[in-house]
Amino acid sequence: MHKVLVLRAPGINCDGEAAAAMELAGAETALVHINRLADGSVRLADYAMLLIPGGFAYGDHLGAGRMLAVDLIHRLSEDLHTFVADGRPVLGICNGFQVLVKTGLLPDHAVGRATLIDNASAHYECRWTRLAANPASPCIFTAGMDEPFDLPVGHGEGRFLADEATLERLAANQQIVVQYIDASGLPTDQYPANPNGAARAIAGICNRAGNVFGLMPHPDRAFLPQQHPQWRRRGLDQAGPGMAMFNNAVKAMKRI
Amino acid sequence: MSSYLVTVRPLEANTHERLYLLAGELTAADVERLTTELLHDPVAHTAHWQELNSSFADSAPAPCVEIAFRPGVTDNEAETILTGARHIGIKRLVQAKTIRRIRLPHQTNLADLQAYAYDELLNDLIETAYIASVPDDQGRRSFYQHLLEIPAPHTPSITRVPLRDASDAELERISREGILALTLPEMQAIREYFTIEQRDPTDGELETIAQTWSEHCRHKTFRARISYRQTSGEPPADRAFAALHPALAELEAADGAVIDGLLKHYLMRATEAVRNPALLSAFVDNAGIVAFDDDFEISFKVETHNHPSALEPFGGANTGVGGVVRDVLGVSAKPIAITDVLCFGPADLPEERLSPGVLHPRRIRAGVVAGVRDYGNKLGIPNINGAILYDEGYVANPLVFCGTVGIAPRGSHPRGVQPGDAIVVIGGRTGRDGIHGATFSSVELTHDTAETVGAAVQIGDPVTEKTVIDVLLQARELGLYSAITDCGAGGLSSAVGEMGEETGAQVELRDVPLKYAGLQPWEIWISEAQERMVVAVAPDNVQRLLELCAGEDVEATVIGVFTDDGYLNVRYAGQPLVDIAMEFLHSGGQRLELQATWTAQAPQTAEASARSDHGATLAALLAHPIIASKENVVRTYDHEVQGSTILKPLVGVGEDGPGDAGALQPRIDSLRGIVLGCGINPRYGKIDPYWMALAVVDEAMRNVVAAGGDPSQTWILDNFCWGDPKLPDRLAGLVRAAAGCHDAALAYKTPFISGKDSLNNEYRDAQGNRVAIPPTLLISAMALVPDVLKTISMDAKAAGNSLYLVGTTKAELGGALVAEVGGLDNGRVPQVDLAMAPRILTALHSAIAAGQVRACHDLSEGGLGVAAAEMAFAGELGMALDLRAVPAAEALDDATILWSESPTRFLVEVAPAHSGAFERSLAELPFARVGAITATPSLVVSGQSGVTIIEADVMDLKTAWQTYR
Structure with missing residues (x-):
């Protein structure tokens, strides 16, 4: 059974499209409110994958993703760590990425090494970005994504920030999974190609094992070819550029 | 502690x-x-x-x-x-x-x-x-x-207002001082009711009646009987003209006209006459509803939140979005798109021109944009269409139009309140925010409004609203409620009063959850605190509904029951606050009788254009705040959430060109889609609101058709923002605009499905000078498109393709934007040709649907010159344009051809292989090949004499257009 738990919480608002993308990839999904996990009526262990979608959980008050992270740590910490240790896939998109970082599941079981803060532009930004995945990364979600691809971002607090030692460690362990790139294909700190001023152009990172992945851009808004802004000029592709991540997730679930 | x-x-x-x-x-x-x-x-x-x-x-x-x-x-x-x-x-x-x-x-x-x-x-x-x-x-x-500090508790009390013995002068004073916005005849009707009842009304009763009878809730002006006459007539129209413009012909009759309600006579009558088979609900529910396909229905509503945005721009716009989203939730639909149209004073207004008590337009703009952004993004609803306009007339009174589109399974919206159903309030708690919002919107703003109605300002909480949407859509699926409405203007008093109109209702206000202690019972009853919905729930379902809400941390409380006695009965801790007959509440009071007098403006005499450097004029127009890029605003709105936006608001090579409309694919399993566009032009309204109405309906239709929408499956919404309708000149303009809506709807066979009016948009400064906003009509259009893959964008696609101009150009420079950059305004307001316009839209749509068109851009502010430049720089391609080929009804000079704003015109790019088929699609209609797309990125325009009159690098034009002021 390859059932994906798509987490709902007050202010999460991308659960519908995330579930739609997973289903298109062949997974079964269940939209589950965090209160059902907390009260024990739904068990995380019964699912093959956890997807934390985008949105503004608890209004992003006190920092994006922070309150939902507090909720997960205090109400589900053990279940979550077991789930991750089992190697089951965990995907956090946008607000979900912020949540994973603020729980400390990303980069690796430690709060306070990395964070996501206000965009360098100091405002919310909705735009398509050009990205490259790291072929050497252990991330299960980006396997085979060798060519640069486009995904949209939509966030106000997407600027990845960490101390130099943490950044070095992430790089050495190939945990920097996805980076914003410029027209020449190189990681960039130039706005708007890098829409938020993220350190080392980081758009997404994974844990050392590669089963937990979070990213600011939205593959869940780019799984159909017609969602891409350039199909009228370049022609329609077979699938949207984000679809590969969901297909990879389903493949990974089958392996476990 | x-x-x-x-x-x-x-x-x-x-x-x-x-x-x-x-x-x-x-x-x-x-x-x-x-x-x-x-x-x-x-x-x-x-x-x-x-x-x-x-x-x-x-x-x-x-x-x-x-x-x-x-x-x-x-x-x-x-x-x-x-x-x-x-x-x-x-x-x-x-x-x-x-x-x-x-x-x-x-x-x-x-x-x-x-x-x-x-x-x-x-x-x-x-x-x-x-x-x-x-x-x-x-x-x-x-x-x-x-x-x-914790607010000092004060004892709840219910006060009786001595009305039975009040003189007429006292009645007027009571209405004014209480911000009740009730007229003397209305106050007299209330006095009469309570005289018969042999008691004085409570504060709560007077407030309840004031809310229910407010302009905001009851649309008194749009239901009034209006005597219309005009002081200077135009020559009697010929018969063919009168057949196309029946409402205008009626107004221009020698002895004037009597209009039996603007809403009924013009808007509803036009909708009935059009007989659109997909229309499911118009002017009845909280939003208009049409069939999307056999399984789903689409709803659309546009509201204004003007006065709150003038006082507190962020909160006003924030709650404007929250309110119109609840309208769509009030027809049991899931919100799938947001639109916003904003009208501000000039951002560069000198500080010394600002009246005391008025915020600077720059500050209003920053707050309003942030407010729209905050609420829409947090709800996760894509904002895919809008406009921003500037005019000195909006300095003290900005306009904030917010729209929401929703989708629901066909027939899933229940409307049957039964006696015995519980009254359940869901969502936010009630506080002292938003007291008198409904009646406040009916009074003009003054320099000290901020002090007297400060409590009318509301603060939004989008996350609470999102959780309310989450639970109510589940409750709809489970069939847990028998009726639903939003808690908007008038708060609980309006929501419960309307839901229980046919039955009766009994409410215990002590059970209403409060944000803090200290509210008087009448304040609880009329507070417009945000994020609340009211549902009627059969006794068997109450427990399940309450559990569903509790399970997602949403507060839901039974506050009363619907009865069968026809009375509105409200208590606080058992003490009676309101006990009045629904019949009186909803039918009492008098229908307004209003006078309208129209004086046509003398046409301005045409003078030679001051500027002959057309290239410089083009650059100036592109940098004009009304035309210039809005990217700095659009990027802060999430237009991609829900993954359904197939035609983005920003298009082209750099994804920054000005799209004509947005398109959505609401269902992942179907390519069927909707296209959203809008039309608004207050500069035409200053000349003649009738022709403005035709022009803005045409503009909204052009936008959706240019993107691939089907004009025969398009529905429109009206939003009138006007000055004080008690003044005959203001009202006459309003009558003419509504008449224009009627004639346009009939000609295009496009029904109105919903509308709203916001009147009394006037400002009185400390010296007592009154300023009304420019007459403003927003038309929002929603079109079906059977296949979203057939939608097209406005950016030029490939060198070698032909460029066609569809539609006739006339010397229509009245209200034209070129006048604001040193060009000519000849006083001739653009006049839609109602015989020709629908034929052009139909033919162009068939060409687009057949795949013959690579790009299409409608001509609006700035005319042909601006449209051509936008199309070229969005595609980062050049364009060669020959003005001698432009289809014109009369001999025109170069400036007029370039900048005239004649309606129903499009620039269309067609690949050579499709030229023959395209020309056949448009056969017998005014169109011509006027040029071609070129690989060299420059816009080259040849004038009447054959010489080049504009030669500009398209990227320079784009830079001029990307001016943010």
């Missing part, structure tokens, strides 16, 4: 800091945990906490400004701290307050600091500040203590 101050500072150099006040039986360990686990992020901030009564010396921040919400104003972040504290197991935190501190190290003069703070940083209506140029522990501490 102990109180603490937590100071959070960014590690990066930043002048902004966050302060938190915490109060409760807290230990040092509790405060340490709250600080570490909730209030700061160690990677980005440092944090420091202390007891409130300890010395501040270590954090002396002067000079600085510290800003907090006034006590009683909703502080969403503070609420989240309370929730977070519970989640981490700290139950003794009872109060939290947030403060933002701005350090201004170079502002050492206190008076300057204060002036800057009040002009730029805070809104006195909802916020309070501590401002210090030198360290002052005592002043700071008392500011913090003031914020933590």
Whole structure:
């Protein structure tokens, strides 16, 4: 059974499209409110994958993703760590990425090494970005994504920030999974190609094992070819550029 | 009880800091945990906490400004701290307050600091500040203590208003002083009702009637009987013209006309006459509803939130979005798109031209845009269409139009209140915010409005609204409610009053959950606190509904029951507050009789154009704030959430060109889609609102058709924003605009499905001078497209393709934007050819649907010149244009061809292989090949004489257009 738990919480608002993308990839999904996990009526262990979608959980008050992270740590910490240790896939998109970082599941079981803060532009930004995945990364979600691809971002607090030692460690362990790139294909700190001023152009990172992945851009808004802004000029592709991540997730679930 | 101050500072150099006040039986360990686990992020901030009564010396921040919400104003972040504290197991935190501190190290003069703070940083209506140029522990501490003060409890009381013995003069005074906005005849009708009842009304009863009879809720002007006459007639229209313009012909009859209600006579009548088979609900529900396919229905509603946005731009626009989303939730639909159209005073208005008490347009704009952004993004609804306009007439009275589109399974919206159903209020708590919003919208703004109706300002809480949407859509699927409505203007009084109109209702106000103590019963009853919905629930379903809500942390409370006695019966702790017959509440009072007098403007005499450098005119037009790029705003709105946006608001190679419309694919399993567009042009309204109405309907239709929408499956919404309808000249313009809506709907066979009017958009300054906004009509259009893959964008696609101009160009420079950059206004307002326009739309649509068109852009402000430039630079391609080929009805000079705003015109790019088929699609209609797309990125325009009159690099044109002022 390859059932994906798509987490709902007050202010999460991308659960519908995330579930739609997973289903298109062949997974079964269940939209589950965090209160059902907390009260024990739904068990995380019964699912093959956890997807934390985008949105503004608890209004992003006190920092994006922070309150939902507090909720997960205090109400589900053990279940979550077991789930991750089992190697089951965990995907956090946008607000979900912020949540994973603020729980400390990303980069690796430690709060306070990395964070996501206000965009360098100091405002919310909705735009398509050009990205490259790291072929050497252990991330299960980006396997085979060798060519640069486009995904949209939509966030106000997407600027990845960490101390130099943490950044070095992430790089050495190939945990920097996805980076914003410029027209020449190189990681960039130039706005708007890098829409938020993220350190080392980081758009997404994974844990050392590669089963937990979070990213600011939205593959869940780019799984159909017609969602891409350039199909009228370049022609329609077979699938949207984000679809590969969901297909990879389903493949990974089958392996476990 | 102990109180603490937590100071959070960014590690990066930043002048902004966050302060938190915490109060409760807290230990040092509790405060340490709250600080570490909730209030700061160690990677980005440092944090420091202390007891409130300890010395501040270590954090002396002067000079600085510290800003907090006034006590009683909703502080969403503070609420989240309370929730977070519970989640981490700290139950003794009872109060939290947030403060933002701005350090201004170079502002050492206190008076300057204060002036800057009040002009730029805070809104006195909802916020309070501590401002210090030198360290002052005592002043700071008392500011913090003031914020933590608990409002003194006062005993709830119900007051009787001695109305039976009141003279007419006293009746008028009671209405005015209570901000009831009731007319003398209405007050007399109320006096008569209570005389028969042999008692005086309570404060609650008077308020209930005022809300229900308000212009906002009852649309008195749109239902009034209007005697219309015009002082200067136009020559009698010929018969063919009269057949196409029946409503105008009626108005121009020699002895005037009597209109039996604008809503009924023009809008509803036109909709009935069109007989659109897909129309499911028009003018009845909270939103218009049409069939999307066999399984789903689409709803659409557009509202305004003008007066609140004038006083508190962020909160006003924020709750404007929240309110119209609830309208769509009120027809049991899931919101799938947001639109916003904003009208401001000029952003570069000199400060000295600003009246006292009026915020600068720049500040209003910043607040409104942020308010729309905040609410829409947090709800996760894509904002895919809109416009921003500027006019001096909007300085004191900005307009904020917010729209929402929803989708629901066909027939899933229940409308059957049964006696015995419980009245359940769901969502936000009730506070003193938004008192008198409904009646406030019916009074003109003055320089001291902010002081008298401060409580009308509302603060939004989008996350609460999102949770309400989440549970109500589940409740709909489970069939748990029998009727639903939003709590909007008039609050519970309107929601319960309307739902129980046919039955009767009984309410116990003590059961309504409150934000804080101290509200009088009548305030609970009419408060317009946000994020509340009211549902009628059969007794068997109450428990399941309450459990569903509790399971997702949504507050739901039974506050009463629908009865069968035809009375509205409201109590507070058993004491009667309201006991009046529904019949009187909904049918009482008098229908207004109004006079309208139209005086046509003398056409301006045409003078030679001052500027013959057409290239410079083009650059100036592109940089005009109305035409210039809105990317800096659009990018801050999420237009991709839900993954359904197939035609983005920004298009082209650089994804920054000005799209004509947005298109959505609402269902992942179907390529069927909808296209949204809009039309608005107050400059035409200043000349003649009739022709403005035709022009803006045409513009809305052009937008959706240019993107691939089907004009035979298009529905439109009207939003009139006008001055005081009691003034005959203002009302005559309104009549003419409504008449234009009627004639346009019939000609295009496009029904109105919903509408709203916002009147009394006037401002009276301290000297008593009255200024009305320009007559403004927004038409919002929604079109079906059977296959979203057939939608097209406006950017030029490939060199070698032909460029066609569809539609006839006339010397119509009345209200043309070129006049604002030194060009000519000849006073001739654009006049839609109602015989030709629908034929052009139909033919063009068939060409687009057949795949013959690569790009299409409609001609609007700035005419052909601007449309061509936009199309070229969005595609980063060149364009060669020959004005001699332009289809024209008369001999025109180059300037007129370039800048005329004649309606129903499009620039269309067609590949050579499709040229023959395209020309056949448009056969017998006015169109011509006027040029071609070129590989060299320059726009080259040949004039009548055959010489080049414009030659400009398209990227230079784009740079001019990307001017943000």
